[in-house]
Amino acid sequence: MAARIDHVVTSGTFTLDGGTWDVDNNVWIVGDDSEAIVIDAAHDAAAIAKTVGDRTLRAIVCTHAHNDHVNAAPALAELTGAPILLHPDDMPLWRLTHAERAPDRELSDGQVIEVGGVALTVLHTPGHAPGAVCLYAPDLGTVFTGDTLFSGGPGATGRSFSDFPTIIESIRNRLLTLPPETVVRTGHGESTTIGTEAPHLDEWIARGH
Incomplete structure (x- = not known):
């Protein structure tokens, strides 16, 4: 059976820097x-x-x-x-939520995760968070961007551990270089494509957030 992408939306809160917000998250x-990840x-x-379901879960990958x-x-x-797999640069953020439980393995740029006959390449895309990663699956024509790139622009960079120039460089160099038809599956909200978002890079830079 060919690989597929399933999608669950879960609801809860996001807490950082003393604030808490209600959020809906995309789980891919x-x-x-x-088998699945x-x-x-x-x-x-x-x-x-x-x-x-009854599939073997090979990994829990954290963007x-x-x-x-x-x-x-x-x-x-x-x-x-x-x-649980996490890029080591995000350990300070991880410890804010799970001080008692470390991730099991580290993610690294260029690492390939194979599941169900497809390969997902880890792209280190800091900016929203120091250890933020995206997962590019060319065989599925998609990239999973977490909170690095959304429909309409980059992820937020107004809180601790984030940086706007860094996220712009990550998007420019790691994501907008992907084929324009690549579907962008995000951490929140609707999916988009690289080709839809690429023309707006200069607008995001001018907005500066």
């Missing part, structure tokens, strides 16, 4: 009928595990360590036995 599940275990481990993207990761790991 990539795999075939026998989860991208961003947000808020509701039981709902995510239900979508995974970054803001609490709304990792708060269900330890519980999902407990349910499934899957390892």
Whole structure:
């Protein structure tokens, strides 16, 4: 059976720098009928595990360590036995949510994660968070961008551990170089394409946020 992408929306809160906001998160599940990976275990481990079903969960991949993207990761790991993968540059953020439980493995730029007969390449895309990554799956014609790139512009950079010039460089050099038809599956909200977003880079820079 060919690999597919399943999608769950979970709801909860995002907390950082003393503020808390209600958020809906996209949880992406990539795999075939026998195995899968989860991208961003947000808020509701039981709902995510239900979508995974009886498949073997090979990994819980964190695009970054803001609490709304990792708060269900330890519980999902407990349910499934899957390892949690995070870029080491995001450990300071991870510890804000899970001081007692470290990730199991490190993500690195250029690393390839294989599941269900497809390969996902890790792209280190700092800016929204120091260890933010995207996962590019050319065989599926898609890139999973977490909070680095949304429909309409870059992820927020107004809080601790973030930097606007850095996220612009990540988007320019790592994402907008992908084929224009590549579908951008984001951490929140609607999907878009590289070709839709690329013409607006200068507008984002002029806006400066």
